[in-house]
Amino acid sequence: MEWFTEPGYWLARLVFQRALAVVYLVAFLSAALQFRALIGERGMLPVPRFLARVPWRRAPTLFQLRYSDGLFAAVAWTGVLLSAALLGGVDGLLPLWAAMLLWAVPWVLYLSIVNVGQTWYSFGWESLLLEVGFLAVFLGNDEVGPPVLALFLLRWVLFRVEFGAGLIKMRGDRCWRDLTCLYYHHETQPMPGPLSWFFHRLPRPLHRVEVAANHVTQLVVPFLLFTPQPVASGAAALMALTQLWLILSGNFAWLNWLTVALALSAIDWTPLAGAPPAFAGTPVWYVVLVVGVTALVAVRSYRPVRNLLSRRQIMNTSFDPLHLVNSYGAFGSISRIRTEVVVEGTTEPVPSAAGAAWREYGFKGKPGELRRLSRQFAPYHLRLDWLMWFAGLSPAYARPWFGPFLERLLENDRDTLRLLRHNPFPDAPPTYVRARLYRYRFTTWRELRDTGAWWHRTYVREFWPPTRLDTPAAHRR
Template identity: 80%
Template sequence: MEWFTAPDYWLARLVFQRVLAAVYLLAFLGAALQFRALIGERGMLPVPRFVARVPFWRAPSLFQLRYSDRLFAAVAWTGVLCSLALLAGLDAELPLWAGMVLWALPWLLYLSIVNVGQTWYGFGWESLLLEVGFLAVFLGPHDLAPPLLVLFLLRWVLFRVEFGAGLIKLRGDACWRKLTCLDYHHETQPMPGPLSWFFHHLPRPLHRVEAAANHVTQLALPFLLFTPQPVASYAAAVMALTQLWLVLSGNFAWLNWLTIALAVSAIDFTPVTGAPPALSRPPLWHEVLVLAVTALVLVLSYRPARNLLSRRQVMNTSFDPLHLVNTYGAFGTVGRVRQEIAVEGTEEAVPLPDGAGWKEYGFHGKPGELTRLPRQFAPYHLRLDWMMWFAALSPAYARSWFGPFVERLLDGDRDTLRLLRHNPFPDAPPRFVRARVYRYRYTTWDELRATGAWWQRAYVREFLPPTRLDTPRSTAETPDPSGR
C-alpha cells in the first residue's frame, strides 16, 4: 500500500514532534510548579474531594486510584523527563513499539492531570494538547515514512481549531461581522503581552484588515488543507503566520504554538529540501493500528462535526473523557471594557474607613500596577492569572475557588503566595483581605509620555468586602465574590 505513507513529510513530522515535545515540557513544568496551591491536598480545589464525587468513567485518571501531593509531583516531573527525552529525539533510538510507548506515556500522564484539574484545567488548549498528543503516538520515528492517515487526522484537528473559531466569531458577536472587534480585543483580551498596547494603537483601518484577514484564515483556508499540493502547503503556511501574529499580540498559553505545529505538519518541504532521505515502511502491525485509530477518530468526530454545523455551537468542549476528538473556538464574544480585580490586604485590626492602609497583591501576568508593561509568559500558562480575568467577567466563574484563595492569603499559605509576583506582607499575613473591581484602559501616546503609565484605572465596585480569617468558617471558605 504505497498510498499509506507520505515520505515527503518527513521534515514536517520532525518539526511537529519537536514543537509538541516542547509544549509537553511546559505543560508538565507548569503542573509541577503550580499544583499544590490549586488542586493539591491543601489546595483551593483539592483533588481528593473531586475524585470522591466523580466516578472513574467520567474522569479517567491515575489519581482516581490514589492521590497524594507526592504522587502528583512524581507524575508531573516524570512528564518533564519524558518531554525532555522526546525533545532530544530519544524515540528515534528505540524500537518502534518502545518509541510509541515513550510518546504514549506523557499523553497518559497529562490526561490524568487534566481530568482532575477541574476549573484550573478547563481551557481548550488542554484538550488540544491531549488530542494532538494521542495522534503523535502513531507518527513513527524519523527513519520510518510518516503514515498518511495520521497526517490527515492532524489536518482534521487543525481544520476544527481554525474553522470552529471562525464560526463562533461570526455567530457570537456582531463586531466580527462589522470588522470592529479588534478596536477592543487587544485591550480586553485575557492576558495582554508586551506588544499588546502597541497593537491596540494601530490605525483603525488596519484593525479592519486584521479582522477581515482573520475571517479568510479561519473560514476559507481550512478547506484548502485537503487540496493537492502546493495549495495545502500555502494555506497551512498562512495559518502559521497568522498564529505568529497572535503570539506577538497576546499571551494564549500554548494554543498558538500547537496550532503552528499542526500547520507545519501539513507543509511539504521537498521544494526547498529536495527529495526525502531513504525511509523504511512501517511494519504491518503498525499499519493495522493506524487504520484502527483512524476509524476510531472518524466515529468520534460525529458530534464535533455536528457541533460545527449547529446554530448552538459550543466551543472548547470534549465529547469523550479521553479528549480524543474535541471542539474548539475562541472569542465568540469580545469585551468592550476591561475590568480587573485588585486583591488587597491590610494589617489594621479594624479596616480604616477612608481606605488607607490597604496594600495590593501583585500578579505575574494580569494587569495590576499601572506603570508595569505586561510581560510575555506564553507558551507557559499562568492559571491563577487567567481565572482572575474570568472572575472579573462574572463572579460565577470564581464561586468555587475565590473564597479558598482569600482564606489562604489570610493564612499566609506559601504555595499560594508562590503563584503571585508580589506579596506586600512578607513578615506576617494581613488581618483582612478585600477585592475591588476597577475598569482598566490603555493610556494614549500622550498619557504614556507624560506619566510613564501603560494603564489608567477607575474604581467600579466592591467584589469582596473586607474578610478576615476568624469569621465563621463557612464564610471564610466561600465568601460571596459578588460582594453582596
C-alpha cells in the same frame, strides 16, 4: 505498502514532533510548579474532594487509584523528563513499538492531570494538546515513513481549530461581522502581552483589515489544507503566520504555538529536506493500528462536526473523557470594557477605620500596577491570572475558588504566594483582605508620555468585602 506512507513528509513529521515535545514540556512544567496551591491536598479546589464525587468513567485518571501531592509531583516531573527526552530525539533511537509507547506515556500522564484539574484546566488548549498528543503516538519514528492517514488526521485537527474559531465568531458577536472587534480585543483580552498596547493603538482601518484577513484565514483557507501541493503548503504557511501575529499580540498559553506546530506538519518540506532517508518496510501491525485509529477518529468526529454545523455551536468542548476529538473556538464574544479584580490587604485591626492602609497584591501576568508593561508568558500558562480575568467578568464563576484564595493570603500560604509577583506582607500575614473591581483601559499616547503609565483605572465597586481569618482552614474540612 507505498499507499500507506509519504516519505517526503519525514521532515514535517520531525519538526512537528519536536514542537509538540516543547509544548508538552511547558504544560508539564506549568502543572508541576502551580498544582499545590490550585488543586493539591491543601489547594483551593483539592483533587481528593473532587475524586470523592466524580467516578472513573467521567474522569479517567491515574489519581483515581490514589492521590497525594507527592504522586502528582512525580507525574508532572516525569512528564517534564519524558518531554525533554522526546525533544532530544530519543524516540528515533528506539524500535517503532517502543517509540510509540514513549509517546503514549506523556499523553496518559497529562490526561490524568487534566481530568482532575477542574476549573483550572478548563481551557481549549488542554483538550487540543491531548487530541494532538494522542495522534502523535501513531506518527511513527525513523524506522517508517510518515503515515498518510496520521498526517491527514493532524490536518483534520487543524481544520477544526481554525474553522471552528471562524464560525463561532461569525455566529457570535456582531462586531466580528462589522469588522470592529479589534477596536476592543487587544485591550480586553484575558492577558495582554508587551506589544498589546501598541496593537491597540494601531489605526482603526487597519484593525478592520485584520478582522477581514482573520475571517479569510479561518473560514476559507482551512479547506485548502485538503488540496494538492503546493496549495496545501501555502494554506498551512498562511495559518502559521496568522498564529505568529496572535502570539505577538497577547498571551494565550500554548494554543497558538500548538496550532503553528499543526500547520508545520502540513507543509511539504521536500525542497529543503532533499531526498528522504531510507525507511524499512512498514509492519502490518502498524498499518492495522493506524487504520483502526483513523476509523475511531472518523466515528468520534460525528459530534464535533454536528456542533460545527449547528447554529448553537459551542466552543472548547470535549465529547468524551479521553479528549480524543473535540470542538474548538475562541472569542465568540468580545468584551468592550476591561474589569479587573484588585486584591488588597491591611494590618489594621479595624478595616473600616479612617486612613486604613490597604496594600495591593501583585500578579505576574494580569494587569495591576499602572506603570507596569505586560510581560510575555506564553506558551507558559499562568492559571490563576487567567481565572482572575474570568472573575472580573462573572463573580459567580469565581465563587468556588476565590474565597479559598483569599483565605490562603490571610495565612501567607507559601504555595499560593508563589503564584504571585508581589506579596506586600512578607513578614506577617495581613489581618484583613478584600477585593475591589476596577475598570482598566490602555492610556493614550499623550497619557503615556505625561505619566509613564500604560494603564488607567477607575473604581467600580466592591468585589469582596473585607475578610479576616476567624476559623483557619475551615473550608478544607
